[in-house]
Amino acid sequence: MLDLAPDTKIPKTAAEVIELIADAQAGGRTLEIIGGGTKRSIGAGSATDAVLSLAGLNKVIDYAPEELVLTAQAGVKLATLEKLVAAEGQMLPFEPPNLARLLGAKTQPTLGGALATNLSGPRRIRAGAARDHFLGLEAVTGRGELMKAGGKVVKNVTGYDLCKLMAGSWGTLTVLTEVTIKVLPAARTELTLVFFGLDERRAAEAMTQALNLPDEISGAAHLPRLAATRAPLKGEMAVTALRLEGFAASVAARADHLAIALKDFGRMERLDAEQSHAFWLQIRDVQAFHEDPRPLWRVSVPPSVGWRIGEAALGEALYDWGGGLVWLLADADADTVRASARRLGGYATLYRGDGPAFEPLEGPLLRLTARVKSAFDPDGVLNPGRMAHS
Amino acid sequence: MKMPLPDDTLIARKGEIVRALRRLVPGDGVIGDPAGLVPFQSDGLSAYRQTPLAVVLPETTAQVSAVLSWCQANGVKVVPRGAGTSLSGGALPLQDGIVLGMAKFNRILEIDYANRCAVVQPGVTNLAITGAVEVDGFYYAPDPSSQIACTIGGNVAENSGGVHCLKYGLTTNNLLGCEIVLISGEVVRLGGKGFDAAGYDLLGIVTGSEGLLGVVTEVTVRLLTKPQTARAMLLGFASVEAAGGCVGDVIAAGVIPAGMEMMDRPAIWAAEAFVGAGYPTDAEALLIVELDGPEAECSELSSHVASLARARGATTIRTSTSEAERMAFWAGRKAAFPAVGRISPDYYCMDGTIPRRQLPYVLTAITQMGLKYGLGVANVFHAGDGNLHPLILYDADQPGQLDAAEAFGADILKLCVAVGGVLTGEHGVGVEKRDLMGEMFNETDLACQQRLKCAFDPDLLLNPGKVFPRLHRCAELGRVHVHRGAVAFPNLPRF
Numbered sequence: 001m002l003d004l005a006p007d008t009k010i011p012k013t014a015a016e017v018i019e020l021i022a023d024a025q026a027g028g029r030t031l032e033i034i035g036g037g038t039k040r041s042i043g044a045g046s047a048t049d050a051v052l053s054l055a056g057l058n059k060v061i062d063y064a065p066e067e068l069v070l071t072a073q074a075g076v077k078l079a080t081l082e083k084l085v086a087a088e089g090q091m092l093p094f095e096p097p098n099l100a101r102l103l104g105a106k107t108q109p110t111l112g113g114a115l116a117t118n119l120s121g122p123r124r125i126r127a128g129a130a131r132d133h134f135l136g137l138e139a140v141t142g143r144g145e146l147m148k149a150g151g152k153v154v155k156n157v158t159g160y161d162l163c164k165l166m167a168g169s170w171g172t173l174t175v176l177t178e179v180t181i182k183v184l185p186a187a188r189t190e191l192t193l194v195f196f197g198l199d200e201r202r203a204a205e206a207m208t209q210a211l212n213l214p215d216e217i218s219g220a221a222h223l224p225r226l227a228a229t230r231a232p233l234k235g236e237m238a239v240t241a242l243r244l245e246g247f248a249a250s251v252a253a254r255a256d257h258l259a260i261a262l263k264d265f266g267r268m269e270r271l272d273a274e275q276s277h278a279f280w281l282q283i284r285d286v287q288a289f290h291e292d293p294r295p296l297w298r299v300s301v302p303p304s305v306g307w308r309i310g311e312a313a314l315g316e317a318l319y320d321w322g323g324g325l326v327w328l329l330a331d332a333d334a335d336t337v338r339a340s341a342r343r344l345g346g347y348a349t350l351y352r353g354d355g356p357a358f359e360p361l362e363g364p365l366l367r368l369t370a371r372v373k374s375a376f377d378p379d380g381v382l383n384p385g386r387m388a389h390s
Numbered sequence: 391m392k393m394p395l396p397d398d399t400l401i402a403r404k405g406e407i408v409r410a411l412r413r414l415v416p417g418d419g420v421i422g423d424p425a426g427l428v429p430f431q432s433d434g435l436s437a438y439r440q441t442p443l444a445v446v447l448p449e450t451t452a453q454v455s456a457v458l459s460w461c462q463a464n465g466v467k468v469v470p471r472g473a474g475t476s477l478s479g480g481a482l483p484l485q486d487g488i489v490l491g492m493a494k495f496n497r498i499l500e501i502d503y504a505n506r507c508a509v510v511q512p513g514v515t516n517l518a519i520t521g522a523v524e525v526d527g528f529y530y531a532p533d534p535s536s537q538i539a540c541t542i543g544g545n546v547a548e549n550s551g552g553v554h555c556l557k558y559g560l561t562t563n564n565l566l567g568c569e570i571v572l573i574s575g576e577v578v579r580l581g582g583k584g585f586d587a588a589g590y591d592l593l594g595i596v597t598g599s600e601g602l603l604g605v606v607t608e609v610t611v612r613l614l615t616k617p618q619t620a621r622a623m624l625l626g627f628a629s630v631e632a633a634g635g636c637v638g639d640v641i642a643a644g645v646i647p648a649g650m651e652m653m654d655r656p657a658i659w660a661a662e663a664f665v666g667a668g669y670p671t672d673a674e675a676l677l678i679v680e681l682d683g684p685e686a687e688c689s690e691l692s693s694h695v696a697s698l699a700r701a702r703g704a705t706t707i708r709t710s711t712s713e714a715e716r717m718a719f720w721a722g723r724k725a726a727f728p729a730v731g732r733i734s735p736d737y738y739c740m741d742g743t744i745p746r747r748q749l750p751y752v753l754t755a756i757t758q759m760g761l762k763y764g765l766g767v768a769n770v771f772h773a774g775d776g777n778l779h780p781l782i783l784y785d786a787d788q789p790g791q792l793d794a795a796e797a798f799g800a801d802i803l804k805l806c807v808a809v810g811g812v813l814t815g816e817h818g819v820g821v822e823k824r825d826l827m828g829e830m831f832n833e834t835d836l837a838c839q840q841r842l843k844c845a846f847d848p849d850l851l852l853n854p855g856k857v858f859p860r861l862h863r864c865a866e867l868g869r870v871h872v873h874r875g876a877v878a879f880p881n882l883p884r885f
């Protein structure tokens with residue numbers, strides 16, 4: 001839970017953020033940076049002298065639906081934005097998860113937090129990640145400077161694409177104060193095809209086969225039997241799901257096409273728009289693993305080999321992104337989990353549990369990463385120790 | 391265009407430098423003779439030319455690494471080069487530097503359908519990737535008009551787009567990984583075949599870095615499955631306002647076409663005269679809208695788009711009924727640049743992006759600027775994402791016209807920024823827009839970008855003189871400290 005320590009600062013303006021960081025740098029102090037604080041427990045890092053919360057920077061600055069562009073202060077709640085864009089028939093294409101319950105937080109995630117952690121939901125496979133929709137930013141560096149990068153239009157290559165760098169930097173380089181993102185029209189309808197009782201290897205085959213068809217699948221997940229028996233699904237068999245989104249006639253045509261192409265995978269059912277929506281929400285937020293207290297890993301691997309994480313029998317897995325994203329409940333020690341992810345060409349992050357969260361880097365990549373860190377935050381003011389190198 | 395002052399001592403050492411490089415890249419991989427250097431003097435921005443010290447054409451990552459670390463040890467500048475089609479002068483050589491040509495890195499290393507990706511060398515052309523996978527129903531989405539010639543390494547460096555990036559994104563949205571060699575010679579792998587990678591998104595930062603951060607020696611691109619059907623529509627309008635309005639209506643209706651291109655009257659006429667695509671010559675503005683997906687989707691959406699166009703008073707509404715007709719609809723658009731080349735001895739292609747709602751205002755202003763400069767302009771552009779390509783018509787043989795064209799171009803880009811847009815949507819900053827960076831970014835913004843550069847290339851040897859209007863030594867940048875927003879940045883002289 002977010003305990004607002006007495007030295008939690010909640011600036012109301014970018015100027016105050018600048019001042020706080022400049023003072024911290026001048027005084028040799030460190031700051032923990034939080035948005036809503038829901039992902040605060042991940043890679044908690046070392047204790048800092050103070051907490052800087054972006055909760056006070058929570059205004060939407062400009063939203064032009066016809067331009068597909070939205071600018072907001074970083075502390076705006078995702079829920080607020082989701083409502084705002086839905087009212088215009090639009091969506092946040094990267095479907096940012098809400099991991100508050102998974103991580104035992106009583107607060108709500110913010111846009112800045114979703115971008116800073118590059119967290120993306122099931123639609124990642126089709127629409128791209130948070131980083132792909134991050135168009136522009138204003139941020140304060142660890143030197144207490146306000147900088148901007150990117151732009152407020154959907155297509156821009158002027159200067160280095162610092163938005164990509166800040167996405168997934170977990171607040172270790174700069175503090176985002178204002179961000180511009182790309183939004184898209186929401187799908188008119190959705191439908192999910194579900195297959196039952198496939199083992200992990202067979203499910204991976206089904207997902208790969210489906211994703212290699214021109215049917216524009218926007219979600220491909222597999223819950224092995226154990227995960228499927230848990231809440232909220234409480235099923236009896238493994239579930240493999242494929243989502244289709246778009247205009248009704250198109251969704252129907254693609255569903256028929258897929259159903260024929262995948263007939264070898266056995267019994268198949270269709271979830272209507274409402275059921276489908278609920279299903280993908282629980283995948284997005286990893287609801288099946290909310291109650292289990294075991295350490296939880298997020299493993300990112302090439303999609304076709306994700307099932308091998310399950311085969312390694314390290315714990316209990318749940319697959320999204322056509323197999324490319326594996327949520328793994330496992331007591332296995334960190335080295336074993338990381339080694340098996342690496343062997344498959346991926347990496348693992350400990351989302352819940354004790355121990356270092358982030359994949360350690362090595363060699364020239366580690367040295368380059370350290371130089372990038374010090375280019376923005378030379379004195380290590382921001383989130384010290386949160387990522388493996390920082 | 392001022393470039394950093396060349397270092398005469400390096401130029402004097404040319405013979406020795408060529409010999410040293412020949413030891414690293416044997417055979418015909420090092421070009422030093424004046425005649426051999428001519429083809430490398432410029433890129434697609436052909437108004438600028440410079441003969442480099444030498445051209446090196448390595449074949450392996452180990453050779454790239456050896457060349458770069460030798461260059462760092464000897465203070466020799468390096469300009470990476472793919473096919474040399476850059477329109478912003480990104481591959482323009484330096485008098486006291488070498489060109490590192492990646493043309494020999496021309497192999498497709500792996501096609502991995504199970505992970506929907508391909509691993510290719512940087513010198514492979516954009517179209518060759520699609521060429522290698524289309525028999526199996528796949529393609530690589532970003533499709534710059536130069537795709538028969540430009541290389542994927544150049545695409546990564548420029549973060550190139552194309553007519554289909556409205557729906558499918560730019561290069562950066564279609565990459566999974568790459569291998570780069572730093573100026574130190576160190577080889578670094580960024581990303582892989584998964585959807586993300588450990589640590590910072592350095593792949594995202596290398597993409598669009600215009601050859602300033604490292605040399606790309608391998609690229610892993612995403613492959614997409616080819617849509618079942620694609621249908622193009624030709625929509626003619628009596629005014630640019632009406633066409634612009636229609637673009638907004640289509641998006642507001644929740645339709646994201648695969649491509650949505652606009653041509654104005656001069657461009658329509660030039661294209662029609664060149665390829666006879668059947669474009670409506672009575673129209674002031676023409677939209678080409680491509681819809682793709684299952685047949686059911688294409689027919690539903692094309693009638694929807696047609697009704698939106700009708701409501702905006704479209705004078706022509708045609709929907710392709712065959713693949714041949716779809717290609718014909720595109721033929722004029724695809725040939726627009728050479729077509730304009732036929733009506734004017736020279737043309738200069740601009741690349742700003744604006745918020746779409748500013749389209750009528752900006753196009754009118756561009757026409758007025760043309761009158762002021764006494765130069766014609768044809769507009770062909772990516773209307774769906776507001777990425778303008780005004781083609782300024784001039785004659786380099788007429789004294790003063792090149793200068794006028796450049797001043798006109800700079801005015802257009804300044805206007806783009808003034809209405810909330812940006813200097814470049816897909817062609818990059820290079821040398822062309824370098825001195826306009828101050829329109830978009832202040833000293834602090836640029837210092838932050840340059841510090842990032844220093845993390846990759848502390849001696850500023852990779853492609854110096856591009857992108858940044860001023861060249862700061864890295865040690866100076868480290869000292870810059872802006873306290874509480876006060877700009878303490880010394881205004882160093884321009885080179």
Ligand SMILES: Cc1cc2nc3c(=O)[nH]c(=O)nc-3n(C[C@H](O)[C@H](O)[C@H](O)COP(=O)(O)OP(=O)(O)OC[C@H]3O[C@@H](n4cnc5c(N)ncnc54)[C@H](O)[C@@H]3O)c2cc1C
Nearest residue numbers: 472473474475476480534535541543544545547551601606
């Ligand atoms: C007729 C025409 C049409 C065009 N249409 C489009 C279009 O529709 N969309 C679009 O976006 N662009 C377009 N372009 C611009 C150009 O084709 C692209 O920018 C392309 O990506 C450049 O690729 P290249 O291989 O020619 O690179 P080059 O021109 O050789 O180099 C471009 C930049 O990349 C760097 N570079 C090249 N290779 C590497 C490498 N391996 N590692 C590191 N840096 C490297 C160079 O230093 C330089 O800065 C067009 C150009 C022409 C001439």
